Ligand SMILES: Nc1nc2c(ncn2[C@@H]2O[C@H](COP(=O)(O)OP(=O)(O)OP(=O)(O)O)[C@@H](O)[C@H]2O)c(=O)[nH]1
């Protein structure tokens with residue numbers, strides 16, 4: 001069984017993690033693991049962790065480290081035959097240390113996007129809550145305004161996407177993400193991308209992954225996902 005490829009994508013709210021993760025999943029066959037989606041699934045199915053996490057998310061707070069690691073690490077340890085890309089975890093140094101004690105990462109992508117760009121993007125972001133599908137009225141609009149392309153159900157805008165909520169979330173992100181970025185920089189596996197346009201960043205990320213993911217793993221992943 002070929003070795004697995006394990007990567008993390010980091011970035012502030014609205015930086016394009018979800019958008020780029022979908023492209024990486026499609027192009028390289030990595031399983032996109034979104035910690036936000038995983039939390040929403042747990043909240044929707046009323047699990048003990050979901051009920052607890054909801055009390056923090058509703059207040060725009062980060063879910064405590066021990067709850068996140070207890071939720072995510074067993075899931076990652078189960079993934080013994082599929083390479084993955086983790087989105088939205090780790091967010092804190094404690095989460096990064098817990099992850100590092102559980103598995104060896106091959107690559108960390110960090111998106112460094114200007115505040116004005118984040119504000120602009122999130123003001124136009126619409127989400128189909130049930131599936132987590134993300135639209136943007138300027139970048140990738142739904143076929144019919146206000147409704148999900150697949151289900152036809154209504155799209156919503158998240159409260160914490162509003163500009164006034166974003167500044168606080170961004171400051172908090174920078175405070176907690178810096179030590180995590182420093183850890184991965186020290187490990188020599190951090191790759192940072194800065195631009196205002198995902199389509200301009202994508203070719204660089206794509207060539208980085210083509211260079212880093214051994215062909216036997218990429219072929220095996222693509223074969224297993226088709
Ligand atoms: N105009 C524009 N919008 C973009 C670009 N890239 C992504 N978006 C949109 O910007 C919004 C944020 O992108 P996401 O992929 O959701 O970003 P994220 O980092 O996953 O955001 P969080 O889930 O809040 O952490 C979405 O509505 C995207 O469709 C871009 O290059 N230009």
Ligand SMILES: Nc1ccn([C@@H]2O[C@H](COP(=O)(O)OP(=O)(O)O)[C@@H](O)[C@H]2O)c(=O)n1
Nearest residue numbers: 013035036037057061062063068088089091
């Ligand atoms: N490691 C994590 C990931 C998500 N979360 C919480 O889950 C919410 C949704 O995560 P998300 O990744 O979909 O959204 P963003 O906060 O990235 O915009 C976050 O706003 C946090 O409140 C967390 O507390 N810790």
